[in-house]
Amino acid sequence: MSLAQALAYFFREAAGGLRRGWKVSLLAVFTIAVSLFVGGVFLLASGNLARALERWRAETRVVVYLRPGTPPPAVERLRAEAARGPAWVRGVEAVSPQAARARFAASFPALSDLLRGWGEEPLPATLEIELARDRPLPASELEPWLAAWRARPEVEMVDEDREWLGQLEAIIAVLRGIGLALGGVLLAAAIFTIGSVIRLIAYLHHEEIAILRLVGATELFVRGPFYAEGLLQGLLGGGLALAALFAGWQVAQAEAQESLLATLLAARFLTPGQSAALLLLGGAAGLIGAVASLRRETLRSEA
Amino acid sequence: MIQFFHVGKKYGDRVALHDVGFEIPRGQFVFLTGASGAGKTTLLRLIFREEVPTSGQILVNGRNVASLPLRKVPYLRRTMGVVFQDFRLIGRKTVFENVSYLPRILGSDRDTQKRLAYHALRRVGLAHRMNAFPGELSGGEQQRVAIARALVSDPQLLIADEPTGNLDPELSREILRLFLEVNLRGTTVIIATHDRATIERVGGRVLTLDRGGVGSDVQLAGTEPPRLEPPPEDDEAPPVPAWPESDAGAEPLVPPS
Numbered sequence A: 001m002s003l004a005q006a007l008a009y010f011f012r013e014a015a016g017g018l019r020r021g022w023k024v025s026l027l028a029v030f031t032i033a034v035s036l037f038v039g040g041v042f043l044l045a046s047g048n049l050a051r052a053l054e055r056w057r058a059e060t061r062v063v064v065y066l067r068p069g070t071p072p073p074a075v076e077r078l079r080a081e082a083a084r085g086p087a088w089v090r091g092v093e094a095v096s097p098q099a100a101r102a103r104f105a106a107s108f109p110a111l112s113d114l115l116r117g118w119g120e121e122p123l124p125a126t127l128e129i130e131l132a133r134d135r136p137l138p139a140s141e142l143e144p145w146l147a148a149w150r151a152r153p154e155v156e157m158v159d160e161d162r163e164w165l166g167q168l169e170a171i172i173a174v175l176r177g178i179g180l181a182l183g184g185v186l187l188a189a190a191i192f193t194i195g196s197v198i199r200l201i202a203y204l205h206h207e208e209i210a211i212l213r214l215v216g217a218t219e220l221f222v223r224g225p226f227y228a229e230g231l232l233q234g235l236l237g238g239g240l241a242l243a244a245l246f247a248g249w250q251v252a253q254a255e256a257q258e259s260l261l262a263t264l265l266a267a268r269f270l271t272p273g274q275s276a277a278l279l280l281l282g283g284a285a286g287l288i289g290a291v292a293s294l295r296r297e298t299l300r301s302e303a
Numbered sequence B: 001m002i003q004f005f006h007v008g009k010k011y012g013d014r015v016a017l018h019d020v021g022f023e024i025p026r027g028q029f030v031f032l033t034g035a036s037g038a039g040k041t042t043l044l045r046l047i048f049r050e051e052v053p054t055s056g057q058i059l060v061n062g063r064n065v066a067s068l069p070l071r072k073v074p075y076l077r078r079t080m081g082v083v084f085q086d087f088r089l090i091g092r093k094t095v096f097e098n099v100s101y102l103p104r105i106l107g108s109d110r111d112t113q114k115r116l117a118y119h120a121l122r123r124v125g126l127a128h129r130m131n132a133f134p135g136e137l138s139g140g141e142q143q144r145v146a147i148a149r150a151l152v153s154d155p156q157l158l159i160a161d162e163p164t165g166n167l168d169p170e171l172s173r174e175i176l177r178l179f180l181e182v183n184l185r186g187t188t189v190i191i192a193t194h195d196r197a198t199i200e201r202v203g204g205r206v207l208t209l210d211r212g213g214v215g216s217d218v219q220l221a222g223t224e225p226p227r228l229e230p231p232p233e234d235d236e237a238p239p240v241p242a243w244p245e246s247d248a249g250a251e252p253l254v255p256p257s
Helices: A003-020 A024-058 A074-082 A097-107 A109-116 A140-149 A162-205 A206-214 A219-254 A261-265 A272-293 A296-302 B041-045 B070-077 B095-099 B101-105 B110-124 B139-150 B169-184 B195-202
Strands: A061-066 A089-095 A124-129 A155-160 B002-011 B015-022 B029-034 B054-058 B079-082 B157-161 B186-193 B204-210 B213-220
Touching: A003 A219, A024 A162, A024 A219, A024 A261, A024 A272, A024 B070, A061 A140, A074 A124, A089 A097, A089 A140, A109 A140, A109 B204, A124 B213, A155 B157, A162 A206, A162 A219, A162 A272, A206 A219, A206 B070, A206 B101, A219 A272, A219 B070, A219 B169, A272 B204, B015 B041, B015 B204, B015 B213, B029 B041, B029 B079, B029 B169, B041 B054, B041 B095, B041 B157, B041 B186, B054 B139, B070 B079, B079 B139, B095 B101, B095 B139, B101 B110, B110 B169, B139 B157, B139 B169, B157 B169, B169 B195, B195 B204
Parallel strands: B029 B186, B029 B204, B079 B157, B157 B186
Antiparallel strands: A061 A124, A061 A155, A089 A124, B002 B015, B002 B054, B204 B213
């Protein structure tokens, strides 16, 4: 029997088995769908958060707030000094108090009246230092550099985004960890369920298995349809999980106009590669469950 | 064809067979008889490697069946046809599907499967019931389907365990006539039965088991042997399943002294 003939036979028998025992199979399909759906939700959320993080990281900059009354020549001297800094400093822009006021007025028109009452310029001059985006910044160089700026007498404070981005990164890692752990536990449960279902089906067909052996069927011929059935159950579960994920994502998209969280977590659906991986993971789980449940001794004793 | 050398089989402390030795040449028709529990079924199960002997050696076509690796057992069974008293047909499969399992396992295409199944069913007179399910057939018809399944690839050896045990006398005669016809075509036939009357009527070699050992091994003339016509040559006779080339000579051909 050629491989193509064998596979055609396995899947024909497996499809027949699914039709005949659809109630039992549904349990296995549903279990695997739930586990992959939960894993998929975490994958989707963490993926979107990671993308947002990347975007924000690309916009990372250091803002040096100078003391009020710092004269323009001193601001220019500090700007030039900053521009001569380490290689990962990509550019420096000096923002005068007047420019800062104009920016504020443009960004918050309703609040622009607030600034009119001030006699002096209320906002300090700043240096906006853009850092390299294409590679991680070496903390051993960055920290002393920031400390040196903070120590200067002209500097009021130094603000940088890395701290909260680092916290967000930790949150994403935790989210991924929870997703992996929860998805893994549920997947193990799904594998166990599929294994039990396949074992039950094999038990129900033990006479048929014995007859097949008597007429000279090889172990692969006997077990192949059960493996194919596990694989099909897993793929169906994966497909169901993907469909549910997509439906959930569509709902989140509709909510995204009003919810910042929805915007963050459901900006994009899984990539085709991730979707395929989820589907294949379902198939693999089904196959593993079937193979594990049909250990030699099991079928031998049943036959 | 089949050689038993000092074969013993125990199930725990219970001895099913002890020191059994005999030889069945190719093409012989043999009745295996004895009281219930004498070891007939165990002996047959040893031949098609459903059981492994506790001691001794069994050679089938020169191959030591007892030491045959599990993965090679299917190839041994493809050279045999086995018929049981309880038919062992798959209820959810049609007669055609039940009979065509072996051709399918051997990778025959659908047309060849149909042709072989049709020929086998025609030999047992059931070609017109190919699409029926076993549950729709009488006991005799089911037994004939089981025989057709055993014959579908022209086995070198046909083993039947109490094949007429569930049948009325008329059907029993019909089934026995079928076995004799199969034997006439060159197939070695071993039938386990406790029906002494049938044995004496048909005749042939009779191996009698007694409390796990060979009690007697005699040739009976038969008081009323069925008249058989030589079977017509079948141009489309299916090929006999062969051992894979790689298996040839893998087991000892010479029995131990």
